[in-house]
Amino acid sequence: MKRSKKVIQLLTLVMLLLSVGTVAAYNEGHLSRGSQVRVRLTNATIPWEVPSLIGGPDESQYQCSLIPEGLEIAPVDNASNRTKIATVRNLPGGGRVIVVHDTVSGLAADQYGGTYTFLYKTKTTFRYDGEGVVQVRMVDDFWITGGDVDYNVSFIWQWMYEAPQGIEVETVYDGSTAVNLEVSPGPFPTDDGFTESPNIIPGSWIQIETNGFIFGCDPI
Numbered sequence: 081m082k083r084s085k086k087v088i089q090l091l092t093l094v095m096l097l098l099s100v101g102t103v104a105a106y107n108e109g110h111l112s113r114g115s116q117v118r119v120r121l122t123n124a125t126i127p128w129e130v131p132s133l134i135g136g137p138d139e140s141q142y143q144c145s146l147i148p149e150g151l152e153i154a155p156v157d158n159a160s161n162r163t164k165i166a167t168v169r170n171l172p173g174g175g176r177v178i179v180v181h182d183t184v185s186g187l188a189a190d191q192y193g194g195t196y197t198f199l200y201k202t203k204t205t206f207r208y209d210g211e212g213v214v215q216v217r218m219v220d221d222f223w224i225t226g227g228d229v230d231y232n233v234s235f236i237w238q239w240m241y242e243a244p245q246g247i248e249v250e251t252v253y254d255g256s257t258a259v260n261l262e263v264s265p266g267p268f269p270t271d272d273g274f275t276e277s278p279n280i281i282p283g284s285w286i287q288i289e290t291n292g293f294i295f296g297c298d299p300i
Contacts (some may be wrong), residue, residue, distance in 0.1 A: 087282070097200075104134060114167045114169035115167070115168050116165055116167050116168070117168070117249050117251065118163070118164070118166075119163070119164045119165075119251070119258050119259065119261050120162070120163050120164075121160070121161060121162040121163075121259065123158050123159065123160075123161070124158065124160050124161070124162065124259075125155065125158055125159075125160065126155060126160045126162060126184055126186070126291065126297035126300070128154065128155060129152065129153070129154045129299055130144050130147060130152070130153045130154075130296075130297065130299050131143045131144065131152050131296075132144060132147045132148060132149050132150055132151045132152065139209040142295065143296050144296040144297035145296070145297075146229070146231040146292070146297050147228075147229050147231075148228055148229075148232075151190050151191075151197060151229075152190060153188050153189070153190045153224070153229070154188060154189065154190075155186055155187070155198075156186070156187045156188060156189050156195075157202075159186045159187040160184060160185065160186030160187070161184070161185050161186055162182070162183065162184045163181075163182075163183050164179045164181070164182045164183070164260065164261050165181045165182075166179070166249045166261045166263070167179045167180075167199045168249060169206070172250060173209075173210045174210030174246070175205065175207070175208055175209055175210040176206075176207075176208040176247060177205065177207050177208070178205075178247060178249060178263055179203065179205050179206075179250075180202075180203070180205075180206075180249075180261065180263065181202075181203050182200070182202045182203075182204075183199075183201050184198075184300055185197075185200070186198060187236035188224065190227075194227045195226055195227075196224055196226030196227070196229060197225055197226060198223060198224040198225075198268065199221075199223045199224075200215045200221070200222045200223075200298075200300040201220075201221045202219065202220040202221070203218070203219045204216065204217070204218045204219075204263075205217045205265070206247055208243060208246055208247050210246075212242055212243060212244045213240060213241075213242060213243070213281070214240060214241055214243045214247055215238070215239075216239050216241070216266075217234070217236070217238050218237050218238075219234075219235075219236050219247075220234060220235050220236075220237075220294075220298065222232040222234070222297070222298040222299070222300060231292070231297065232291070232292070233291055233292030233293070233297045234290075234291045234292070234298075235287065235289060235290045235291065235294055236287075236288040236290075237269060237286065237287055237288065237290075238284075238285075238286045238288060239269035239280050239284045239285045239286070240280060240281040240284035241265070241267050241280040241281055242281065243265050247264065247265065247266070248264050248272075249263055249264075250262050250263075250264045265285065267279035267280055269284075269285040270285065273294055273296075274294065
């Protein structure tokens, strides 16, 4: 009986060690599949501006109708936080996937002293096929609230572009401080919110979901 108990204990120990080894191997392999680049800013100034709808069709084309007429909102100096992480994973055959998560939050104010809180979140996935073509999927949200302003605009868009040399993550510096990460090359699908950019593959811009006027009300 004692011998059977010892055998059971030994088998249990072996299974536990194998289990721990399997988990460790999985975690190690998972981490080795991708590398990360990070930018963290605290109490920083990240410029943007939301102008109100103040003119006719031409003047108001890029202005936000979701805030009172004549109001202009901009971030408060040294009152924004940003965390931006780019994860890079190389694929067999020369392909590459880059996933960028960006979160910006902070305080804003208008020209009359009114104050606001804002939050911006986006996830952008770049898939390079190893043969010169990149497919992008971007999920983007912007919230702002304060006074008479309380809105959220968002979108889910896809597009493709050519990149014969592949794609890379570049760190943007302000002096010696890393302030942003950019995927290069990385053209946006539209320059005006209405028509496709000539820098992407024609017909590849797909608006899966668009809530609100992005170019006027989503300033980041």
